[in-house]
Amino acid sequence: QVQLQESGPGLVKPSQTLSLTCTVSGAPVNSGVYYWSWIRQFPGKGLEWIGYIYSSVTTYYNPSLRGRARVSLDTSKNQFSLNLTSVTAADTAIYFCAGGQYWQTIFEDWGQGTLVTVSS
Amino acid sequence: DFVLTQTPLSSPVTLGQSASISCRSSQSLVHSDGNTYLSWLHQRPGQPPRLLIYKISNRFSGVPDRFSGSGAGTDFTLKINRVEAEDVGIYYCMQATLFPTFGQGTRLEIK
Numbered sequence: 001q002v003q004l005q006e007s008g009p010g011l012v013k014p015s016q017t018l019s020l021t022c023t024v025s026g027a028p029v030n031s032g033v034y035y036w037s038w039i040r041q042f043p044g045k046g047l048e049w050i051g052y053i054y055s056s057v058t059t060y061y062n063p064s065l066r067g068r069a070r071v072s073l074d075t076s077k078n079q080f081s082l083n084l085t086s087v088t089a090a091d092t093a094i095y096f097c098a099g100g101q102y103w104q105t106i107f108e109d110w111g112q113g114t115l116v117t118v119s120s
Numbered sequence: 121d122f123v124l125t126q127t128p129l130s131s132p133v134t135l136g137q138s139a140s141i142s143c144r145s146s147q148s149l150v151h152s153d154g155n156t157y158l159s160w161l162h163q164r165p166g167q168p169p170r171l172l173i174y175k176i177s178n179r180f181s182g183v184p185d186r187f188s189g190s191g192a193g194t195d196f197t198l199k200i201n202r203v204e205a206e207d208v209g210i211y212y213c214m215q216a217t218l219f220p221t222f223g224q225g226t227r228l229e230i231k
Contacts, residue, residue: 037220047169047212049220062219096168104157104175106216110168 002026004097004111012091012118018084022097022111023077030056030075035106038071038082040093041113048093052106053080087118122147122215124223132231133203141226143213145194150217157216160189160198163225164209172211173198205230 008020020038027034037052051061053071061069070083084091094113100106123146133139141160149156160173171180173189176196186201200207208230213223 045210045225047214047222047225049222060219098168103216104155104178105159105171105180106220107159107161107169107214108171108180110170113168 002099002109004099004109006095006097006111006114008095008114008116010115010117012087012116013120014088014118015086018082018087018091018095018116018118020082020095020097020114020116021074021079022081023079024099025078027099028075029073029078029080032056033101035100035103036071036073036080037098037100037106038069039096039098039107040091041096042093050082050084050095089118092116092118122149122218122221124213124215124221126211126213126223126226128226129224130227130229132229133200134231135205136202139200139203139207139228141198141211141213141228143191143196143198143223145196145215148193149196149215150193156192158189158191158196159214159216160187161212161214162207162209163212164206167209169212200228203228203230 003025005023012018032055035052035054038050051069068085096113097111098107100108125144127142161169163169177189210225
């Protein structure tokens with residue numbers, strides 16, 4: 001069973017960069033078979049996939065984010081991270097990290113989520 | 121984008137009865153590899169979503185057989201038989217035929 005845990009600041013100022021980390025146990029993040037994703041849930045409960053990293057180097061992002069998101073790995077700590085630049089209040093959400101071994105089950109394991117509020 | 125529309129948005133159900141949730145896509149979800157990447161997830165209050173069904177009708181590990189998925193192309197259904205108290209929460213359909221997108225969610229509540 002893969003376990004994931006998000007960490008990072010709960011408050012970010014507008015125009016700054018949101019940075020979150022997901023610590024993984026039960027699987028190596030540099031495994032060639034896992035998709036490591038970030039997903040967010042807005043206050044109204046809608047879900048939005050942000051992006052993933054796969055096979056250590058392949059990344060893919062939601063086009064709606066217009067290049068603001070970046071997902072990366074830290075294999076020494078078995079973690080993967082999200083950087084989201086130029087945030088606004090519209091980026092206020094619960095951020096989840098998730099993992100899956102296959103495309104068909106890309107979100108089979110989830111972290112508990114962390115609330116990030118964008119406010120001055 | 122693939123826009124997923126769920127109906128109903130809210131479903132009050134009596135314990136022991138059945139519930140059905142519909143998910144309609146703005147485009148066919150058949151991938152070029154022949155698979156249809158339509159999943160269903162369930163989110164209990166205060167918890168992350170969890171995967172129930174993948175590729176239309178395949179139950180994920182540990183999911184009771186009270187849950188079943190069906191459909192093809194653009195129209196899909198999740199059926200829950202013999203609803204139990206632990207089934208309350210929000211159900212989401214999700215497609216991964218293109219980049220992943222989610223339906224708006226259906227709230228299941230007990231009458």
